[in-house]
Amino acid sequence: xxxxxxxxxxxxxxxxxxxxxxxxxxxxxxxxxxxxxxxxxxxxxxxxxxxxxxxxxxxxxxxxxxxxxxxxxxxxxxxxxxxxxxxxxxxxxxxxxxxxxxxxxxxxxxxxxxxxxxxxxxxxxxxxxxxxxxxxxxxxxxxxxxxxxxxxxxxxxxxxxxxxxxxxxxxxxxxxxxxxxxxxxxxxxxxxxxxxxxxxxxxxxxxxxxxxxxxxxxxxxxxxxxxxxxxxxxxxxxxxxxxxxxxxxxxxxxxxxxxxxxxxxxxxxxxxxxxxxxxxxxxxxxxxxxxxxxxxxxxxxxxxxxxxxxxxxxxxxxxxxxxxxxxxxxxxxxxxxxxxxxxxx
Ligand code: SAM
Ligand code: DTB
Ligand code: SF4
Numbered sequence: 001x002x003x004x005x006x007x008x009x010x011x012x013x014x015x016x017x018x019x020x021x022x023x024x025x026x027x028x029x030x031x032x033x034x035x036x037x038x039x040x041x042x043x044x045x046x047x048x049x050x051x052x053x054x055x056x057x058x059x060x061x062x063x064x065x066x067x068x069x070x071x072x073x074x075x076x077x078x079x080x081x082x083x084x085x086x087x088x089x090x091x092x093x094x095x096x097x098x099x100x101x102x103x104x105x106x107x108x109x110x111x112x113x114x115x116x117x118x119x120x121x122x123x124x125x126x127x128x129x130x131x132x133x134x135x136x137x138x139x140x141x142x143x144x145x146x147x148x149x150x151x152x153x154x155x156x157x158x159x160x161x162x163x164x165x166x167x168x169x170x171x172x173x174x175x176x177x178x179x180x181x182x183x184x185x186x187x188x189x190x191x192x193x194x195x196x197x198x199x200x201x202x203x204x205x206x207x208x209x210x211x212x213x214x215x216x217x218x219x220x221x222x223x224x225x226x227x228x229x230x231x232x233x234x235x236x237x238x239x240x241x242x243x244x245x246x247x248x249x250x251x252x253x254x255x256x257x258x259x260x261x262x263x264x265x266x267x268x269x270x271x272x273x274x275x276x277x278x279x280x281x282x283x284x285x286x287x288x289x290x291x292x293x294x295x296x297x298x299x300x301x302x303x304x305x306x307x308x309x310x311x312x313x314x315x316x317x318x319x320x321x322x323x324x325x326x327x328x329x330x331x332x333x334x335x336x337x338x339x340x341x342x343x344x345x
Contacts, residue, residue, distance in 0.1 A: 028236045030276055035226040035233070038272045043264065047302055050271035053278045054303040057342040061333045064281055064306035064340040066118040066151070067111035070314040071139070072098040072132075076124035078155075078190045080178075082215055084250040084315050085124040091252035093315055098123065098132060101139045108143040114309060114321065117339050118149040120174065120211075122314045126191070127156035133164060141168040149339050151211055151241075156191065156199045162206035172241060173203045174211040180227025183220045200235070211241035213285065216269055217261035218247050225269050233276035241306065242273055242280050246287025248316045263295045267302050274303025279342035281306050288319040293327050300331065305340060 038046070054060055074085045074095035084091040108119040121139065128136065133154070140150050152165065153174035165173065178184065181193045203210060212235070214228045232242055246266055249256050273282050283306035284299045291299075296319075311320045319327075328334065 026238065026278060027276075028234050028238070030230050030233045032223065032226050032230050035229050035272060035276065036223060038275055039222055039226055039268050043268070046268060046271045046275075047298075050274040050303045051301060053275050054305070057279050058281075058305055058340070060305075061331075062305070062336045062340065063300070063328065063333055064118065064283070065116045065309045065335040066120050066283070066306065067114065067116040067310050068120045068122060068308055068313050068318075069099075069104060069107045069111075070096075070124075071104055071121045071136070072096065072123035072125065073315060074124055076126065078126050079188060081187045081254040082218060082247055082250075084253060086253075089253045091250055095124075098135060101135070101142055104139050105142045105146070108146055108148055111310070112146055112148055115335050115337075116148070116309050117336060118151055118171070119143050119146075120151040120153070120172075120308075122153045122174075123155070124314075125155040127158075128154045128161065130161070133157075133161045137164050137168045137170075140165060140170045144169045144171075153211075156195055157202050159202045159205060162199075162202040162208060166206040166208050171209060172211040173208045174241075174243070175199050175203070176212055176214050176243065176245075177228060177231050178214045179218065179220055180224040181231065182227060183218075183224040187218060209241070210235075210239035211243060211283075212239040213241075213243035213245065213273075213283070215245040215247050215286075216266055217258070217287070218255055219258045222265065225265070226272075229269070229272055229276055232273070238277040238280050240280060241283060242277060243283040243285035243306075244270055244273060244304070245285040246291070248286050248290070248313075250316065263291070263298075266295070267298045270299050270304050271302035281340050281342075283307065286313055286316065289317045291319075293330070296327060297331055300333065309335070 074093045075087045076085045079088040080086055084093050111119050143150050149171040151172035151174050184193050282304050284304040308318055310318055312318055
């Protein structure tokens with residue numbers, strides 16, 4: 001009898017082979033062409049791969065909850081085109097100096113009571129000086145003592161500064177690559193891609209875990225999104241956390257009027273991040289306030305397993321606890337009560 005089952009298109013077979021080798025053996029040698037092929041698969045195939053990979057390493061109904069605090073706001077000398085905190089853009093933001101440790105610790109206590117396992121502190125600096133770094137180190141020490149995971153994002157770090165943060169027990173350093181090396185110059189001119197990679201190297205050398213991702217929806221191409229994912233997935237080891245931010249279009253920034261990204265492209269980017277970095281916690285980060293419940297649900301289905309809780313990110317609005325509680329309830333999902341880690345193997 002003749003077998004009438006149609007052969008899958010050649011591209012699908014190649015992608016399946018690529019992914020089979022990616023799970024459980026984690027790869028660090030992805031090319032932009034390979035990742036473009038992963039992103040370009042039929043949506044159902046990509047989501048199936050992402051969900052299979054996700055379930056192999058994580059509990060699919062549990063989501064990490066982090067809370068952000070802007071510990072030093074605005075007046076940043078960098079010119080990042082997306083950022084409301086850049087002094088170069090007139091966004092009407094009121095700058096605020098570095099908060100006292102006692103104030104930040106109170107915020108962390110409230111975040112813990114609100115169900116967050118990680119407290120993330122962001123400062124609008126190009127790079128902290130040693131006095132500023134020391135103040136943050138004291139704060140990290142105090143927040144860690146509450147039994148929360150700590151993360152800070154302070155801009156560029158020197159090697160000794162990264163070591164000091166490791167010494168006080170910092171769990172994660174957040175420093176994003178933002179976009180592909182090719183598109184980067186359209187977004188930031190005041191520091192280079194190489195500067196960013198150097199800070200990541202200092203953090204790794206100091207033994208810190210990385211929270212490193214980027215932003216989509218800035219007018220980049222799919223190839224740029226593939227380029228960003230390649231930069232992340234060729235880091236060895238992969239970042240333990242990868243935040244995928246959807247651009248929040250802030251009036252007064254150069255990207256305020258950029259065209260909306262197709263939501264399904266966001267889902268594809270998250271699914272590809274999950275496939276390429278199977279044991280990484282992928283955060284559906286900024287931009288959820290503007291997303292439908294259905295789009296967020298698809299992002300979770302694609303392997304996103306972390307969100308920021310609360311009404312506020314650093315300066316912009318976040319989805320908020322009421323909306324999140326309702327959505328997670330409808331999806332049968334819960335916020336993790338312990339730090340989220342991949343299963344071994
Ligand atoms: N100044 C530090 C730095 O840039 O490394 C830390 C703070 S900065 C606000 C942290 C990250 O927030 C950026 O790398 C960017 O990915 C994200 N971000 C800033 N503004 C955003 C926006 N309007 N929409 C989405 N993400 C944004
Ligand atoms: C990250 O990747 N996203 C967070 C966190 N790391 C520091 C910040 C999002 C900022 C969104 C714009 C704002 O609130 O100002
Ligand atoms: Fe400054 Fe960070 Fe905003 Fe860039 S993203 S302008 S470095 S606060």
